[in-house]
Amino acid sequence: MVDDLPVASVHLVGVLPHLDRPFEYAVTPTTAAAGPGMRVRVRFSGKDTEGIILERLARPSTDRALAPLHRLVSEDVVVPPAMMRVCEEVAARSAGTVGDVLRLALPPRHARAEKADRAAEEKDAEEKHAEAEDPGGTEHPAAAPRPGDRYVGLSALLARAGSPEGPVPRASLTLDAADTWTTVAADAIADLDAALGALVVAPDQRDVARLSRVLTERGIEHEVLSGAEGPEKRYRIFRRILRGATRVVLGNRSAAFAPVANLALAICWDEADDLLEEPRAPYPHTRTVLQCRSAEERCALLFLAASDSVTLRALADHGYLARLEPVPGPVTAVRPRIVAMDEYLREREGPSGRSRLPQEAMKVIRRGLEHGPVLVQVPRSGYVPAIACTFCRTRAQCPHCSAPLSLSGRNGPLHCRVCGRREDGYRCPECDRTQVRAMVVGSTRTAEELHRAFPDTPLKVAGGAHGALADDAVPERAIIVATPGAEPAPAGRFAAGLLLDADALLGRAAFDADVEAVRRWRGAISLVRSAEDGGEVLVVGTSTLPAIRDLVAHRSTVFLDRVLADRHELDLPPFSRVAEIVGEREACRTFLETVELPDGTDVFGPVDLEGPDAAGRSRAVVRLEPSRSRELADALRAGIAARSARKAKGSLRVRLDPPDVF
Structure with missing residues (x-):
């Protein structure tokens, strides 16, 4: 020694x-x-x-x-003291182990990459010094205001970023459709002092590439840390970040742990995207990681999105986040003209107005093709059909736990997959009728139907088996059929947009189907030109549904207010802390019997899972009020450790706040 x-x-x-x-x-x-x-x-x-x-x-x-x-x-x-404390806090919040969080935070070491980077360290330090004396990307024409300048409070947040004193600035910003998130994020990074660091996390690699292109055009040096690189390149980038060779880091989920030197600003784009949910233990959300880093490293936290998020709205209502609103202006300048296929349009058109592709949709496509490409969004295939009333289309929910009801077989009874309740005498709470049906999604024929209607127009399909479509691969006047999340973003934007099968997208068997549908729709709308530039969007669905009415209204909070009120009444997240226990039937049952859950914890299940790969497996859901969330996390964490110590048989997985629990 x-x-x-x-x-x-x-x-x-x-x-x-x-x-x-x-x-x-x-x-x-x-x-x-x-x-x-x-x-x-x-x-x-x-x-x-x-x-x-x-x-x-x-x-x-x-x-x-x-x-x-x-x-x-x-x-x-590789793990500075502040980052170790972040990992410990993330593990505590997620009912996991610090060792598992460290595996998420640290890329595998690559000796050759480390050796090469050590050789280049002196040269990079000289280049970094030159860049600090002449920061690029801040030259903008004085007559052209920046999009971020329209949002009251954003400049104050950036001015406070990196301040060692006072409260840490944290905010959520819902962008108008005319403002691109890449421009706002690039402006925010350019406004930071040259000595301060910035971290931007986006759910999709395409989003990261788009921001990277904008920063490159402005001359802002940055590094992209994502899972797409090989082990050698990834570790070389990680080590450059670690030694402070760059002050700006972009990436997707794994980049949330990037050891940015002197971190002053963390930006998260589209926090509600499920790609930001970590699929490896202990399953922390990127939002949780950034919240822990903001508290530990005192960095400003900014959430950007095209649609309001339920979680962020709840955090704002509790005073954790400030909501940044734009200065009021003409609606035609900040978003396209949005029309829902209401009863008037359907009756005026006649029988075809009730079809999946009414004539009004064809007119929108024809008008759009005169000026540029047209986007047609169709629901993603593979959704589990939800059960709804045949008359008013209200989704069938379990009266005990409020989870969506499912249908056993073609003509089997209704049952709940969360609490196991069988509902033989179901009645719709809105119209008191008993007939229900499965709301299936069928979108594969859309491209064929449009090709027959527009045989001379280029047509491309994005998403699913067709893969992604590059932004620069969109022809000038073409029809792009895309599934939600797979839409390309051409430089000149789309001249028109068509949102098909809106009712089907709302019919997913999930308690957040309506909020998720609005998020997907607003993401597509943000790719269409403003009304002043001739952009228009048609929504083909039941126009009286609150989610569709929210698209037509401009910056209305009525829909989200109703969603929050319903969830509060039903004791659903974010007004409850929920955990899911999944594993072999006996392991799941034994864990629930031995774990010391806090008093007042609701336990649903365990219920046997369905499907060809679910034989002998069960799932249980536990729920507790949010103010005692740390008690629930500590109890589950202790239960997992005790199970490990006695070498209990059977596999088991515990997740806190899983996105698909109901």
Whole structure:
């Protein structure tokens, strides 16, 4: 052992849940350079295990002889103290282990990439110094106001970014359709001091590429950290970020842990996108990671979106976020003309007005093709059919837990997949009728129908089996049929938009189907030109539905107010903290019997899962009020550790706030 601080406290990565705590090892002369945040290899339970040093100590806390540090992997401080505290907080909020969070935060080390980057470090430092003296991307014509300048409070948030004193600025901003998020984000980054860092997280790699192009055009140096690169390139980029070679980092979900030096501003685009849900344990949402970083590193937090989010709205109502609204202006300048296929249009058209592609839709496409490309959005295939009333189309919900009801087989009884309740005497709460039907989604024939109607017009399909369509691959006057989320973004925007099968998109078997449908629709609308430039959008669906009426109204809060009121009455998120336990039937039942849940916790299930791969597996849902969410997370975390310690049989997965729980 060395004489100076001979003990190292090490947190192991990838060990069992009940071993998720620091362990002490002896520092040897060959590992004397090991310090907090460095990677080491140790012997644990007979295996060579990776760990992160937490601190060096003068004396051990035990009388036992300490095992030596096996090897110092690198002298790079890959997990600074602040990032370690972020990982610990993320693990606590997600009922997971710090070791699992560290695996999400750290890319695998690549020795060749590290060696090459060390050789280039001196040169990069000189270039960084030159860039700091002459920051690029801030030259804008004085007569052309920037889109972000229209949003009251955004400049104040950016002015406070990086301030060591006072409250940390955090805000949500719902953009008008005419404003692109890439422009607003680039303006915000350009306004930061050259010494401050910025982090931008977007759900899709295409979104990251779009922002990267805008920053490149403005001369703003940045790094893109995503999962698309190979191990060598990814680690080289990670190390450049770690040593402060760049102040701006872009990426998708995994980039939320990027060790940006002097981080002052974190931006998240489209927080409600399910791609920001981590599919690996402990399943933290990107929003949670950024919230923890904002609290620990005092960085400003800005959520950008094209549609209001229920979660962000709830955080704003509780005072955590400020809502940034634009200065009032002409509606025709900030969004396209939006029309819903109402009863007047249907009756005026006649029998074809009730069809899936009415003549009014064809007229919109023809008018749009005269000036540019036209976007036709159709619902994504593969949605689980929801059950709805045949008369008023109100979705059938379980009267016990408010989850959507499902149909067993073609003519089987209605039942709930959350609490297991069988509903034989269902009556619609709106019209008191008993007949229900499955709202199926059929969109595969759309491209064929449009091709027959417009045989001389170029037609391309984006999404599904056809894959993504590049932004620059959209012909000047073409019809683009796309599924939600797969729409390309041409430079000149679309001249018109058509939202087909709106009722089917609202008919997903999920409690948030209406909010998600509005988010998808607004994402497509944001790709269409403003009304002043001739842009128009037609929504083909039941115009009286609140979600469709919300599209026609400009910046109305009525729809989201109603959604929040309904969820509060039904005790659904965000007015409750929900966890899902999925696993083998006996493992799920035993876990619920042994875990010490807080008093007042509602337990639904366990219920056997359906499907060819679900044999012998069950699911349970637990629910508690949000003010006691940490109690629920701690209880589940302790239950998982206890199960691991006694080597309980069977696989089990615990997720807090899963997006598809109801």
